[in-house]
Amino acid sequence: AQSVTQLDSHVSVSEGTPVLLRCNYSSSYSPSLFWYVQHPNKGLQLLLKYTSAATLVKGINGFEAEFKKSETSFHLTKPSAHMSDAAEYFCVVSRGGSYIPTFGRGTSLIVHP
Amino acid sequence: GAGVSQTPSNKVTEKGKYVELRCDPISGHTALYWYRQSLGQGPEFLIYFQGTGAADDSGLPNDRFFAVRPEGSVSTLKIQRTERGDSAVYLCASSLTGSLNTGELFFGEGSRLTVL
Numbered sequence: 001a002q003s004v005t006q007l008d009s010h011v012s013v014s015e016g017t018p019v020l021l022r023c024n025y026s027s028s029y030s031p032s033l034f035w036y037v038q039h040p041n042k043g044l045q046l047l048l049k050y051t052s053a054a055t056l057v058k059g060i061n062g063f064e065a066e067f068k069k070s071e072t073s074f075h076l077t078k079p080s081a082h083m084s085d086a087a088e089y090f091c092v093v094s095r096g097g098s099y100i101p102t103f104g105r106g107t108s109l110i111v112h113p
Numbered sequence: 114g115a116g117v118s119q120t121p122s123n124k125v126t127e128k129g130k131y132v133e134l135r136c137d138p139i140s141g142h143t144a145l146y147w148y149r150q151s152l153g154q155g156p157e158f159l160i161y162f163q164g165t166g167a168a169d170d171s172g173l174p175n176d177r178f179f180a181v182r183p184e185g186s187v188s189t190l191k192i193q194r195t196e197r198g199d200s201a202v203y204l205c206a207s208s209l210t211g212s213l214n215t216g217e218l219f220f221g222e223g224s225r226l227t228v229l
Contacts, residue, residue, distance in 0.1 A: 034217070036220075041222070042222065043116070043117070043204075043220040043221055043222040043223065044156070044204070044206075044218075044220040045220075046217045046218070049217060090155050090156070099144065099161055099163070099168065099169065100158055100161060100169060100172075101158075101218065102158070103148075103155035103156045103157070104155050105153075105154055105155045106153075106154070106155050
């Protein structure tokens, strides 16, 4: 079985401060991990993905995530938040060989001016 | 169009009615997924097609839900005898190969279903 736990339902930051969205995964096999972003009334968009290459993955819009096998974590970070980053973020896991990605419950990122 | 297209964008129906939701994937994508997203939740897997066949339908909640993809392109999600609990946003996604190790999912904007 595979699952993801997003540890915070809401994260609130000020514009220009760092962002940390936490994700822990559970997978019986070597997982592929993804972060997706969902802006209001928009479709889900891939931010970045980890597929057993480099453990530090860079994505779009300055986001990055680090795969830590020992901690079963794949936290999403950004050095400096922008107002346009306000959205819902989903951590996604797919075990090796599985075609079915499993989504976390989501973390709502709120950015204050 | 270049992206995944879903119609209708909004559907309001009455309890007990039949509903069809359509998904037009990106041209050439062999894999197609349906997910359901309730308010405040992450997308929940319903069914996965590889070509014309349903490779995995383990997420369909009951036999009122059915999906087809007869020509390996457009897919239709069909819900019979709708219930208020079926109210959600139904998301469709397509992928080039279906392998999550190499590909990403491209999502449509969803069909919001409201059952009164």
